[in-house]
Amino acid sequence: MKxxxxxxxxxxxxxxxxxxxxxxxxxxxxISRAKxxxxxxxxxxxxxGLAKRLGAKPREVAQKIVEALPAAALEMLETPEIAGPGxxxxxxxxVFLEAxxxxxxxxxxxxxxxxxxxxxxxxxxxxDYSSPNVAKEMHVGHLRSTIIGDTIARVMSxxxxxxxxxxxLGDWGTQFGKIILALWHLCMGKRQGxxxxxxxxxxxxxxxxxxxxxxxxxxxxxxxxxxxxENLASDPTGSEFHSYLEALQPSFEIxxxxxxxVNALEEAAEGTDLTVTDAQSGxxxxxxxxxxxxxxxxQGKAGRDNTQxxxxxxxxxxxxxxxxxxxxxxLGVLLTDDDICGESFYEPLLPxxxxxxxSALSASDGQSGEIRAxxxxxxGAVCVFLEKPDGSPVFKGAQGDPLPMLIQKSDGASLYxxxxxxxxxxxxxxxxxxPYALRTKALAETLAKPPFNNGLGADRVIxxxxxxxxxxxxxxxxxxxALGWLRKGARTIRMEHVSFGSVLGEDRKMLRTRxxxxxxxxxxxxxxxxxxxxxxxxSEADAEKRRGxxxxxxxxxxxxxxxxxxxxxxxxQNRNTDYVFSWDKMLALQGNTAxxxxxxxxxxxxxxxxxxxxxxxxxxTRVTLNxxxxxxxxxxxxxxxxxxxxxxxxxxxxxxxxxxYDLAGRFMTFYESCPVxxxxxxxxxxxRLALCDVTARALRIGLGLLGISTLDRM
RNA sequence: GCACCCGUAGCUCAGUUGGAUAGAGCAUCGGAUUUCUAAUCCGACGGUCGCAGGUUCGAGUCCUGCCGGGUGCGCCA
Numbered sequence: 001m002k003x004x005x006x007x008x009x010x011x012x013x014x015x016x017x018x019x020x021x022x023x024x025x026x027x028x029x030x031i032s033r034a035k036x037x038x039x040x041x042x043x044x045x046x047x048x049g050l051a052k053r054l055g056a057k058p059r060e061v062a063q064k065i066v067e068a069l070p071a072a073a074l075e076m077l078e079t080p081e082i083a084g085p086g087x088x089x090x091x092x093x094x095v096f097l098e099a100x101x102x103x104x105x106x107x108x109x110x111x112x113x114x115x116x117x118x119x120x121x122x123x124x125x126x127x128d129y130s131s132p133n134v135a136k137e138m139h140v141g142h143l144r145s146t147i148i149g150d151t152i153a154r155v156m157s158x159x160x161x162x163x164x165x166x167x168x169l170g171d172w173g174t175q176f177g178k179i180i181l182a183l184w185h186l187c188m189g190k191r192q193g194x195x196x197x198x199x200x201x202x203x204x205x206x207x208x209x210x211x212x213x214x215x216x217x218x219x220x221x222x223x224x225x226x227x228x229x230e231n232l233a234s235d236p237t238g239s240e241f242h243s244y245l246e247a248l249q250p251s252f253e254i255x256x257x258x259x260x261x262v263n264a265l266e267e268a269a270e271g272t273d274l275t276v277t278d279a280q281s282g283x284x285x286x287x288x289x290x291x292x293x294x295x296x297x298x299q300g301k302a303g304r305d306n307t308q309x310x311x312x313x314x315x316x317x318x319x320x321x322x323x324x325x326x327x328x329x330x331l332g333v334l335l336t337d338d339d340i341c342g343e344s345f346y347e348p349l350l351p352x353x354x355x356x357x358x359s360a361l362s363a364s365d366g367q368s369g370e371i372r373a374x375x376x377x378x379x380g381a382v383c384v385f386l387e388k389p390d391g392s393p394v395f396k397g398a399q400g401d402p403l404p405m406l407i408q409k410s411d412g413a414s415l416y417x418x419x420x421x422x423x424x425x426x427x428x429x430x431x432x433x434x435p436y437a438l439r440t441k442a443l444a445e446t447l448a449k450p451p452f453n454n455g456l457g458a459d460r461v462i463x464x465x466x467x468x469x470x471x472x473x474x475x476x477x478x479x480x481x482a483l484g485w486l487r488k489g490a491r492t493i494r495m496e497h498v499s500f501g502s503v504l505g506e507d508r509k510m511l512r513t514r515x516x517x518x519x520x521x522x523x524x525x526x527x528x529x530x531x532x533x534x535x536x537x538x539s540e541a542d543a544e545k546r547r548g549x550x551x552x553x554x555x556x557x558x559x560x561x562x563x564x565x566x567x568x569x570x571x572x573q574n575r576n577t578d579y580v581f582s583w584d585k586m587l588a589l590q591g592n593t594a595x596x597x598x599x600x601x602x603x604x605x606x607x608x609x610x611x612x613x614x615x616x617x618x619x620x621t622r623v624t625l626n627x628x629x630x631x632x633x634x635x636x637x638x639x640x641x642x643x644x645x646x647x648x649x650x651x652x653x654x655x656x657x658x659x660x661y662d663l664a665g666r667f668m669t670f671y672e673s674c675p676v677x678x679x680x681x682x683x684x685x686x687x688r689l690a691l692c693d694v695t696a697r698a699l700r701i702g703l704g705l706l707g708i709s710t711l712d713r714m
Numbered sequence: 715g716c717a718c719c720c721g722u723a724g725c726u727c728a729g730u731u732g733g734a735u736a737g738a739g740c741a742u743c744g745g746a747u748u749u750c751u752a753a754u755c756c757g758a759c760g761g762u763c764g765c766a767g768g769u770u771c772g773a774g775u776c777c778u779g780c781c782g783g784g785u786g787c788g789c790c791a
Contacts, residue, residue, distance in 0.1 A: 045733055084734050381789050396716060398787055409789045416791050468785055470718060589753035591739035599753060607750050650730055677750045
């Protein structure tokens with residue numbers, strides 16, 4: 001069924017054309033929902049602007065538009081009113097609303113009668129979100145990306161687009177040296193009798209002395225260095241490490257303390273002259289830079305066999321995925337291992353990407369578009385400089401100097417910009433719909449083979465990454481734009497960085513634990529569920545409120561309310577602003593919260609339970625809307641599709657939340673003033689039950705798009 | 715220094731193709747329960763939309779300058 005808004009757009013569009021001729025051709029009919037109910041349901045604001053263009057009086061133009069409305073429009077509308085400077089106010093006819101909501105009630109399609117996009121309009125949308133890092137626990141910083149991204153993925157799937165989720169796992173980079181080293185220390189520590197707790201303690205101790213004078217911290221560092229050297233010598237071929245890894249079932253419990261230890265050790269060793277010597281290669285490197293050396297080995301840059309490093313890397317990655325998946329499951333997000341496409345995935349493409357940029361962005365080359373990109377070496381690093389048509393830099397550094405995007409370090413290592421370029425290539429390229437004229441043959445060949453298989457062919461790529469990375473994405477998009485990668489026939493591939501503010505504590509600073517650490521997502525979710533459980537138990541302890549839930553029910557309600565509250569609190573706020581985290585606000589039963597919406601849903605379900613015996617299975621879906629509360633509710637239910645469309649365009653889930661809050665509010669008003677089970681006669685009862693049913697479906701679908709499940713009782 | 719984001723009621727926030735009298739929740743005050751979940755509903759109070767200009771028939775929204783807060787600015791991601 002076509003949305004009312006869309007029908008009005010078409011009718012008024014036709015009227016514009018027939019009333020004002022070619023002069024109004026292509027003019028936007030400017031239809032919107034009326035903000036104030038006394039102006040009707042929808043309004044057209046096009047007359048004022050057109051009058052200006054045509055040199056006519058706005059109210060007269062409005063009158064012409066109204067007179068030219070096609071017959072079909074008059075079937076759905078009361079006589080339109082012209083108001084103020086030239087607004088046209090539309091009120092939907094009651095019979096039309098009744099027929100529409102009746103059709104929705106009858107259409108048990110799980111989609112509330114909302115059309116999917118036509119096959120030719122269906123897009124391939126790559127949604128890049130969550131992106132945790134290996135060997136790091138997910139914290140509140142990952143929350144927004146994960147749930148906003150998940151919501152948008154759900155919204156676009158609902159519309160009928162082909163959504164490809166991508167979890168750009170941070171699994172390749174300098175920090176991997178540290179992770180591998182951490183595992184190695186764990187292995188070697190066993191022999192010294194060093195436990196996980198010891199590493200934790202050492203990490204604390206080392207961070208404490210990190211800023212002390214070199215002399216003051218030397219004894220401990222020297223001791224750790226000697227142990228390190230001794231361990232290296234005792235397992236020169238790494239065979240002991242190898243068997244340790246083979247048997248290892250890695251977990252964060254052991255990995256994180258050791259990782260902290262490596263971090264703290266290298267930081268504390270910074271500025272000292274302590275070194276270790278590799279027993280096998282004979283190479284000597286600073287104690288503060290062992291991990292860099294290990295990272296180079298992992299990436300195969302040390303010219304040595306790196307299977308051992310790869311094994312360690314794989315183990316750390318597996319442990320991380322187990323941890324993340326547990327959180328994803330609890331959070332109810334769609335991400336699975338199938339969506340993992342981390343940095344390491346793009347590794348085979350990286351050399352080719354650098355080559356491609358070097359040759360495609362040579363200074364003499366013609367590029368289309370406003371901004372041109374120039375790729376050249378600078379201080380040994382491969383850089384892309386973005387320039388305006390007049391040759392001035394688009395991005396400037398602190399001294400006003402041109403700021404490049406680095407795609408290769410002077411030591412030959414690639415950076416995250418390189419990975420992002422490769423990812424863009426993979427995501428947008430397609431063998432038939434969007435083949436690139438790549439200059440680098442090897443790159444084209446690699447891209448054509450598994451696992452890349454010529455790419456995903458995206459029409460739209462959306463990155464859910466925090467605001468601080470804005471500059472990076474501007475550079476990335478400018479670069480791929482200049483390369484011509486985004487031109488797809490007559491269209492341009494839409495690349496969007498969906499950024500969001502930080503999660504703040506009640507002190508308006510970045511949310512931290514009392515000890516000053518970042519808040520782990522795992523702990524946050526657990527606390528939310530516990531608080532929700534306390535609320536349920538408190539209400540169960542009250543004789544008047546008691547519903548007699550079993551223990552299982554209490555836990556299940558707490559889980560849904562707790563997790564739903566955390567997600568909703570985040571989603572209902574405009575993502576551009578920082579948001580102040582407040583347990584009391586998100587778990588409140590009044591206001592724009594998950595519990596309020598869930599409560600509205602539970603009330604509807606309760607009516608069904610109470611009235612179950614009298615509800616006939618032969619669906620009588622004739623709906624009458626005689627009471628203002630019934631009309632207001634029905635109108636809102638019919639507008640879900642319009643909101644979904646808005647959200648898929650502006651990528652602001654709070655619009656959907658506002659819709660649901662308004663919908664639930666209208667239901668509450670209806671509930672107070674319109675008895676359902678004690679309605680006046682069988683027809684009215686059936687009509688109100690149908691209205692309850694479509695409301696419940698709208699709530700369930702809407703909350704479902706936010707990744708929040710509903711409860712029949714609470 | 716430059717760039718980007720934010721500044722709306724006492725507090726937390728909506729307000730996105732520029733549209734009519736700027737909206738919620740909390741807090742404060744006053745009402746509603748013989749009825750389907752009162753964890754609710756109805757009402758009152760509360761605003762120089764940071765400041766100053768400009769564009770426009772019309773500006774919280776667009777432009778310019780300023781003030782205040784945040785973030786970022788070459789080999790980390």
